[in-house]
Amino acid sequence: MILKIEALNFAYNKERVLKNINLEAEKGKLITLIGPNGSGKSTLLKCINNYLVPNQGIIKIKNKNIKDFTKKELAKIIAYVPQASETKFNLNVFETILMGRKAHSGWKATQKDKDITAKVICEMKLDKIAFKDINNLSGGQQQKVFIARAVAQAAEIILLDEPTNNLDLKHQLEIFEMIENEVSTGKTVIVTMHDLSLVSRFSDRIIMLKDGCIYSDGTGHTLSASNINSVYGVEVSLKEHNGKKIIIPEKIYV
Structure with missing residues (x-):
């Protein structure tokens, strides 16, 4: 296991956000965290990244x-x-992705860092915008650049917090193409998502959070109508397409 979390608890002041989280993650898997706003998804990513220090747990x-x-x-x-x-920050795409190499070389980039950055740019089809100001790109293009920066970092675990939020369909699929490529090389990718149909299509494993606890952990069975009703308070219909689920919200569950 590349990642193991044991009895993790976290609170903002006195408000408990994560409650007794236990999970393990293998290499080469795309793991998706789902759940309503406030369920603890982003907080869990920040704890894994050591940006937040848990109150309890390892x-x-x-x-x-x-x-x-x-x-x-x-x-x-x-x-x-x-x-x-x-x-x-006023950087172009190349400079932004090059920032991912700081962990390896510090502030002064080496020729190796520049070569790796150029390779990532070509592999992720960003060469046409490589020298454009990052601030002048669309939201979808910026998100691709930020993921490319993470790839250039050459980390074994990649954490993505709502990587397709507010993106159009084309950019959503492009983002997942990038993610799938990283998973295929043995990386462990953990993402948070709201679009449950996309979650069903791309995830190797789905972890559903409710009120800071793991409510369900698995594959397709996690996205059952009863689980979604209980966690989101929404009644849904489920359709099958190529072995994956399409989730259709019907009405607020009473």
Whole structure:
């Protein structure tokens, strides 16, 4: 197991957000965290990234307590892409992706760092915008660049917080194409998502959170109508397409 979480609890002030979280993650899997707003998805990613320190519990990376890593050591193992937000730095695409190499070389990029950045740009089909200002790109293009930065970081675990939020269908599929490529190379990718149909199509494993607890953990059975009703308070219809589920919201569950 590359990641193991044991009895994790986290609270903002006195409000408990995560309650006794236990999970393990294998290499080469796309794991999706789902649940309504406020269920603890983003908080869990931040704990895994050591951005937030749990009140109780242990997080182990490759059987080593996360507290025992230096920031630089951890950055070589975990890459984190937060929810899409406005950029506030004046860099072009190449420079932005090159930032992912800091964990390996510090502030002064080597020729190897530049070569790896150029390779990532070509592999992710960003060469046509490589020297455009990041602030002048669309939301979908920016998100692809931020994921490319995480790929250039060469981390074994990639954490993505709502990577397709507010993106059109084409950009959503492009993002998942990038994610699937990373998973195919043995990376462990953990994402948070709201679109349950996309979750069903692409996930190897689905973890459903409710009120800070793991409500269900598995594959297709997690997205049952009864689970969705209980967790989201919405009545849904389920359709099958190529062995995957399409979730159709019908009405608020009473």
